[in-house]
Amino acid sequence: MLQCAPYPLLLGPYFPMNIRTLLDQRFRAAFQQAGAPPETNPQVQQSGRPEFGDYQANGAMAAAKALRMPPRALAEKVVQAVDLQDLAERVEIAGPGFINITLSKTWLSRQLSEALRDARLGVAPVEHAQNIVVDYSSPNLAKEMHVGHLRSTIIGDAVVRVLEFLGHRVVRQNHVGDWGTQFGMLIAYIERLRTSGEAQLTLALEDLEGFYRSAKQLFDSDPAFADTARAYVVKLQQGDAHCLELWKHFIDTSMGHCERVYERLGVTLRRTDVKAESAYNSDLPRVIDDLRKQGLLSESEGAQCVFLDEFKGKDDSPLPVIVQKSDGGYLYATTDLAAIRYRAKDLAADRVLYFVDARQSLHLKQVFAVARRAGFVADSCSLEHHPFGTMMGEDGKPFKTRAGGTVKLVDLIDEAEQRAYAVVSEKNPGLSEGERRAIARSVGVGAVKYADLSKNRINDYIFSWNTMLALDGNTAPYLLYAYTRIASIFRRGELGDSHFTGHIDIIEPAERNLGLLLARFSEVVETVGADCYPNLLCSYLYDLAGAFMQFYEACPVLKADEPARSSRLLLCRLTAGVLHRGLDLLGIETIEQM
């Protein structure tokens, strides 16, 4: 394990704050002093181009308009007023009134030296920790996990990690589907196999997907079996002991499958995070009752519905949220309402995040609206659907096996590891078999996850083995390689904790470039925590890895003279720390060599 962990000694008080926030505060004060109203947004952001400095404040144009004065004149006054003596080496006005800020190397050097002594690498814990409930993964247990579950699982887990790192109290909710009509069929099939022996049943359940297919086939071809299956749905719902036992056996087996996938993917979900659909069964009649008491319920064509004005269907007709079927059965909207109330009330959530397929947008919008109207959720609680697109094959159609079936996650992981193994063996044949296997595991799984995380989640995305396992470009292998290069420097120099001394002193352009990115880590992490777009963290880490590669080419470390050698070693150490932590927040594990 690389010593990316921080210095144990903390010299004096250190209150990390991200640069953007710091500049925002300074400029807010300056704008007021310059005569702008207190609510003026200084619009501090990272500069788009190097010639515009490191940060820019763009608020002068808008504020000048309100004040009816020339924007450059306001910018002048702001620059006069702003106190940046400690941190900027240049503040310039450009164009119509942009204020460009170049940070001083001294200040940057000090920030980095401090971040190095901080276990959190300069990321401050949130001032007000929130209770954040995160609904993600949530596979249906009738079948094995397949590629359709990947995005929710991977993206949700990354966001969970980020939120916890920021200091929030996170409650994972794996809302697995373990109830509904198809389970009658599966139970009937279990029973049938049991009569031919326990061993055969166990074997059949190994391949859950095949199990489902066989049951379905029987269901479609054998009317007697179909009748039994339908009867079992009813018995199950009535709490029949025998059916429940078979059902539990099935659920248990299926959950075991999921857990093996989570384990291999390095996903933090545990059995204790499961709050299955069936867990809300007893609460469903109460949901209906409460909706009725609120006067929200109306009957339509025999079904119990909630009609809300904001939802219109065809020809402006009212669009119902059906919460109880005409036969008395409940639907997933009912379960979701029960779940949302549990999360808001029992779990006291400040935010509830749903990492759910974009196709459920309307459904969730309706559930959120009904829940609010019914008072299940306080106004102060934020309900957020974070949708994502579908994973497509290289032909632009939903990703399938060659035979046209769904791709099981275990198969996907197997193939990723195999392909990674082939690459490692080719690139680095000197490593032992065991080492290559271990590297292939990290690289293969890391590549799968990174391919998913690095894209803006809203769009559909094209899954391609080639781009994913490519060794260059914005991929997991590239980031992992950057990290191993640092590890290699430390190995080569035989460096232990005691060898890291002195402080970071930014001199070369490549050092400055790298240092500036390192100092921005907290900005990215905070943004991801707020907006739930892990691809921002990916592209940051990619930039960081790139900046390190350039630094590596331009600035010798071990061969440098003091004090540059010490400074560069510390820069390497901080880079390793940020890469390690950043990848960890994405759920990707680093390796020491590859």
Next chain:
RNA sequence: GCGCCUGUAGCUCAAUCGGAUAGAGCAUCAGCCUUCUAAGCUGAGGGUAGCAGGUUCGAAUCCUGCCAGGCGCGCCA
């Protein structure tokens, strides 16, 4: 029919609350290994931002209309 999402380089994708000359990677071409891992680095070419209007000092971003694709829309989840 109504609603939601999307349309950026040949391909895969970015772009912070509207900000300056729209950026990467792949692929193509040209360079760099007696020097800390070349799974790397440097450089070149490649764009009517779907189309047309509008708002604005300023639009890939906001608004309107059209075109194209995907998805959703009463008793599955």
